[in-house]
Amino acid sequence: MSDPARITLPATRESLAGLRAGDEVxxxxxxxxxxxxxxxxxxxxxxxxxxxxxxxxxxxxxxAGPTPPAAGRxxxxxxxxxxxxxxxxxxxxxxxxxxxTVGKGARSEAVRRAHAESGAVYFAAVGGAAALLATHVRSAxxxxxxxxGTEALVRMELVDFPAFVAIDACGTDLYAAAxxxxxxxxx
Amino acid sequence: MPDARSxxxxxxxxxxxxxxxxxxxxxxxxxxxxxxxxxxxxxxxxSQLLENARIAARDAVPLCQDTGTVWVWVELxxxxxxxxxxxxxxxxxxxxxxxxxxxxMSVVRDALFDRxxxxxxxxxxxxxxxxxxxxxxxxxxLKGAGSDNASALVMLDPSAGEDGVIDAVVRAVEAKAxxxxxxxxxxxxxxxxxxxxxxxxxxxLLAPLSVANADSRVAAFEQRLLEAxxxxxxxxxxxxxxxxxxxxxxxxxxxxxxxxxxxxNLGCCAMRSATVxxxx
Numbered sequence: 412m413s414d415p416a417r418i419t420l421p422a423t424r425e426s427l428a429g430l431r432a433g434d435e436v437x438x439x440x441x442x443x444x445x446x447x448x449x450x451x452x453x454x455x456x457x458x459x460x461x462x463x464x465x466x467x468x469x470x471x472x473x474x475a476g477p478t479p480p481a482a483g484r485x486x487x488x489x490x491x492x493x494x495x496x497x498x499x500x501x502x503x504x505x506x507x508x509x510x511x512t513v514g515k516g517a518r519s520e521a522v523r524r525a526h527a528e529s530g531a532v533y534f535a536a537v538g539g540a541a542a543l544l545a546t547h548v549r550s551a552x553x554x555x556x557x558x559x560g561t562e563a564l565v566r567m568e569l570v571d572f573p574a575f576v577a578i579d580a581c582g583t584d585l586y587a588a589a590x591x592x593x594x595x596x597x598x
Numbered sequence: 599m600p601d602a603r604s605x606x607x608x609x610x611x612x613x614x615x616x617x618x619x620x621x622x623x624x625x626x627x628x629x630x631x632x633x634x635x636x637x638x639x640x641x642x643x644x645s646q647l648l649e650n651a652r653i654a655a656r657d658a659v660p661l662c663q664d665t666g667t668v669w670v671w672v673e674l675x676x677x678x679x680x681x682x683x684x685x686x687x688x689x690x691x692x693x694x695x696x697x698x699x700x701x702x703m704s705v706v707r708d709a710l711f712d713r714x715x716x717x718x719x720x721x722x723x724x725x726x727x728x729x730x731x732x733x734x735x736x737x738x739x740l741k742g743a744g745s746d747n748a749s750a751l752v753m754l755d756p757s758a759g760e761d762g763v764i765d766a767v768v769r770a771v772e773a774k775a776x777x778x779x780x781x782x783x784x785x786x787x788x789x790x791x792x793x794x795x796x797x798x799x800x801x802x803l804l805a806p807l808s809v810a811n812a813d814s815r816v817a818a819f820e821q822r823l824l825e826a827x828x829x830x831x832x833x834x835x836x837x838x839x840x841x842x843x844x845x846x847x848x849x850x851x852x853x854x855x856x857x858x859x860x861x862x863n864l865g866c867c868a869m870r871s872a873t874v875x876x877x878x
Contacts, residue, residue, distance in 0.1 A: 433837075435642070448713070478665065479700040482657035487700050489663045493744045493777035515744070516777030516836060537835045538744060538779035539868040540646045541663040542618075542654035560715050561663075561702050573646065575639070575837060586776050589838025593637060593831035 415573070420471045424510055424530040430576045432585040436534065438572040442473040442513060443554065446492050448562040450500045452555075457507055465554050465564065468508030475513075476561035477551065478541075485551035489567075490541030491515035494533065498522045505529040513574060517586035527582025535577035535585070547572040599678050600734040600876040602687035609670055609688050609722075612738035612872040613695035617660045620651035623808040624783070624869050627844035631781060631834075640839025644781070647834075647867050658699075661868040662779075665701040666740035668692050669800065671725045673735040675878055685724055693718035704743070725797070732878030737804055738871065745782070745866040748774035751796055754858040760819060763788055763860050768826050770862040771843070776836030782843045783807065783865035784827060789851035790859060798849045799863035804871055807845040820846045834867075 416430065420440035430436070443465075445453060456464040474492045481487030494514030501512070502525035510531055515538040526533060536544060549568040556563045577585045625648070632644045654661045670688055674680065681687075696703060696719040705720065706713040729735065750770035754762045767786055775782060787798025811817040823846040833839025844867070853859060 433639070435639075476663060476702065476704075478660050478663050478702045481659045481700045484659075486663075487659040488654070488661070492664070493747065495777055515779070535835065535837065537643050537646045538777075539662050539866055540650040541868075542657065542659045542661055543646055543650040545659065545663075546653060560717070561704070562715075575835075577837075585838075586836055589639075589833065589836075590831035593833060593838040593840070594829075596636075597831075 420511070420569070421469050422510060424580065427511065427532045428530060428580045430532055430579050432576050432579045432583040432588065434576040436574050436576060438513070438534065438569050438574055440569060442471045442567050442569060443467060444475045444477065444565040444567060445472045446474055446476050446562050447496055448559050449556060449564050450497050454500050454503065457503065463504070463507045463509070469510055471511040471513065472504070472509055473513040473567065477565070484545055484548065486545050486548055488541035488545050489548060490544050491536040491538055494518055501525060505531045518578065523578055523582050523584050526578045526580065530580040532576060532580055533578035534574040536572070536574045544572060599878055600681065602681040602683045604876050605672060605681065605684065605734060605736055606687035606691035608736045608874040608876050609738055610691040610695045612736070612874050613668060613692060613740065614699045616738060616740055616870040616872045617665050617699060617701055618654045618658050620654070620661055621869060621871065623806040624844065624867070625651055627807050628781070628867070631841040631844060635839055635841050637833060637839035639837055640834045640841060643834035643837060644841065660701060661870065662742060662866070663702055664704060664742035664744065665696070666742045666870065667705060667723060668719065669723045669739040669741060671727070671737040671801070673727055673729040675732040675734060676728045676730055677732045678734065678878060680726065684726065685722070688722045688724055689720040692720050692722045734876045736874045736876055739803070740870040742779070742866055742868070745778040745864040748778035749799070749863045751861045753792065754860055756856065756858045758858055762858070764823055764826050766860045767823055767862050768830065771827050771832070772830055775832050775842060775864070778864045779866035779868065780832060780836055780843065781834050781841045781867050783869050784823065784843050784846040785863040785865055786823065786846060786848045787861040788848065788859070789853040792859060795859035795861040796863065798851060799861035802847040802849040803863060803865040803869065804873065805847040816848055816850070820848050823848070
């Protein structure tokens with residue numbers, strides 16, 4: 412395996428177009444945490460105004476709900492939550508300008524297709540590695556929805572946050588391909 | 599006699615410990631898995647998980663940001679009385695442990711009609727049963743939703759037999775394992791009734807991976823299940839490889855003459871549980 416690609420966020424779709432499903436990456440720069448309840452509110456604002464709120468167009472969503480600050484870090488632990496729960500909203504959000512998402516687990520066929528159509532990229536981080544991943548978070552600042560607690564919209568600055576390309580801009584899905592590749596390799 | 603306070607104190611300590619400490623049997627299984635894992639990507643994932651355990655223990659931060667719902671199972675000695683006020687005392691212990699240890703509050707008031715966070719991670723999901731003797735055995739599990747959401751329950755015809763159970767388990771794993779944070783611990787319950795088989799599967803997750811089942815029939819069946827699950831190729835983090843599961847644990851029990859209930863409760867790679875004895 413080659414060295415991980417270093418990705419700076421926010422990124423343009425053009426700059427992510429060369430990534431391929433299965434590539435290892437290190438993410439640095441800005442992401443916004445958004446999970447279940449956050450998506451309900453973002454989708455409502457998008458429906459009302461026709462645009463993403465909080466200047467989210469061009470940004471990356473990180474499906475995560477961190478633990479409170481600890482060990483001198485802005486969050487104690489933070490890792491990806493199951494992305495599939497956000498699938499109902501994702502095609503509309505990619506269309507409205509979200510460029511990339513970070514989560515874990517396989518996604519729907521509609522979401523895979525939306526990546527091919529929009530040129531967005533889905534990154535997978537390792538679920539269950541939240542103490543390690545929190546050491547790659549430099550800052551965390553609540554932008555909106557503070558009443559949602561861990562589900563608030565939080566701007567995080569990442570430094571060399573390890574992830575894999577799970578769905579690339581062509582719509583190739585690592586979760587679909589990897590088990591088959593492994594089984595074939597064992598024959 | 600174990601009173602509500604002594605059980606609550608045990609719960610409070612167990613929550614704090616389990617949230618930041620990887621079970622030794624799980625850590626040992628991860629180390630073994632790296633040695634036998636042919637996929638380089640899978641080895642990278644497994645090494646992140648071992649490094650995660652090291653950082654969590656060193657910095658006393660949660661292994662996973664999903665510090666879960668809390669399940670407390672009190673096995674009360676048959677010679678003891680049920681302590682008064684147990685649910686309230688355990689809820690108090692959980693609220694204090696979550697606040698003091700900066701754990702995440704992850705419980706809403708009502709699943710359908712009021713998804714407002716309760717703010718203190720209560721109520722605790724509490725079970726009390728009897729076992730022989732005195733004192734109480736207190737089991738505590740912090741269960742993340744990623745793995746619980748990927749669980750399954752099916753009522754098979756008895757004619758389905760062992761092969762039918764294996765098929766049900768593999769189907770459950772293939773359906774949703776990528777969101778359940780593999781490598782998994784697969785808890786399988788077989789028997790009981792519709793409502794109790796799920797609890798059997800959950801209890802199976804408490805059994806250490808390092809100790810083979812004393813019943814050779816169960817041990818052999820667990821091995822068959824593990825081989826079937828690891829033949830899927832789903833692998834660590836669902837990104838391909840041999841180690842889809844670190845282990846399978848099975849609990850069986852009596853059932854109706856017409857029934858073969860099967861429940862699969864998936865446990866994640868940061869499986870968090872602890873068992874504490876409270877003396878009589």
